[in-house]
Amino acid sequence: MLREAPGPERARVIGLLDAFQAAERAGADAVGRWIGVCRDARLRGGLRVIQARDRRHAFLAEARLRALGGTPEASVSRELTALCRVVGDPGVSDRSKLAVLLARFPGPGAEALDLLVRDVGDDAETRALLDGILDDERATVRWLRGIRDVLDREGP
Amino acid sequence: MSHPDVEREWVVRFLDDLRAAEAAGAEVLDAWIAVCPLDGLRGGLRTIAEREAGHAELLAERLAEIGFACRAALPEPIRVQALARFGSPAVADEEKLALLLLRYPDAASASRPITAVLEHLAHDQETREMLRLVADGEDATLAWLRAYHEGLIRSS
Numbered sequence: 001m002l003r004e005a006p007g008p009e010r011a012r013v014i015g016l017l018d019a020f021q022a023a024e025r026a027g028a029d030a031v032g033r034w035i036g037v038c039r040d041a042r043l044r045g046g047l048r049v050i051q052a053r054d055r056r057h058a059f060l061a062e063a064r065l066r067a068l069g070g071t072p073e074a075s076v077s078r079e080l081t082a083l084c085r086v087v088g089d090p091g092v093s094d095r096s097k098l099a100v101l102l103a104r105f106p107g108p109g110a111e112a113l114d115l116l117v118r119d120v121g122d123d124a125e126t127r128a129l130l131d132g133i134l135d136d137e138r139a140t141v142r143w144l145r146g147i148r149d150v151l152d153r154e155g156p
Numbered sequence: 157m158s159h160p161d162v163e164r165e166w167v168v169r170f171l172d173d174l175r176a177a178e179a180a181g182a183e184v185l186d187a188w189i190a191v192c193p194l195d196g197l198r199g200g201l202r203t204i205a206e207r208e209a210g211h212a213e214l215l216a217e218r219l220a221e222i223g224f225a226c227r228a229a230l231p232e233p234i235r236v237q238a239l240a241r242f243g244s245p246a247v248a249d250e251e252k253l254a255l256l257l258l259r260y261p262d263a264a265s266a267s268r269p270i271t272a273v274l275e276h277l278a279h280d281q282e283t284r285e286m287l288r289l290v291a292d293g294e295d296a297t298l299a300w301l302r303a304y305h306e307g308l309i310r311s312s
Contacts, residue, residue, distance in 0.1 A: 052213065
């Protein structure tokens, strides 16, 4: 059965969700590689929760974009691919990975997603879905900053 | 500081109880989502249900690594009653929210049992950091539900 093509507003939201699900999936995979080589139990514990959340965020965004009539087809940006490579690299120290990751969040955290939530427009379900994800992302940034400070205090 | 074996004994019981509660919470939320007519609430509940299911899965994984078989479960009559109430289209969303929030009188009441445990977890640092982020998630869930409930009351 042929489906009606989504209107421009809906197509825009589908595009936002598609880019987001691709980024979250790539992030979860990179964090998974990091966990595999991370020797610090504290860091590993937090990274496991972060990875699980990123996976579920990707799932939620994909389910929503499908409900809106879209199909996932986005690929991640070159910048994110490079970041994921660093995060998953066993030759890069944990402290360097944290520094590179946190350099992306100069403010309170997850500003890009905050903009995305505001960009969703009148779609209340998608907005609320992303709003909850935004809470997770802020908690992730807070926790990463905390563990970075702990590791910095302990020294190399 | 307790002996590692003593710590492990009470930690696994706590993790198992928390896992069972989170899994049951996700199940009840899924039942609510299926009958929820409010787009915004449904979107938020989807994220919260995924968060709860994610916590349950992570805790089960951690227990398996520690070598403990999951056995805790919510008492069946309580589970059935919660599913019937929250999965009922006849019960108003405002009533469901009020009922849920009644259990958590202040902002930290959902995470307090978890944060209380963090202070006593001296040996298993991986689990401690996992629980720290799970506690953050509980706070975010409660804050979102409270804000939505207040908005619902204001608009009615």
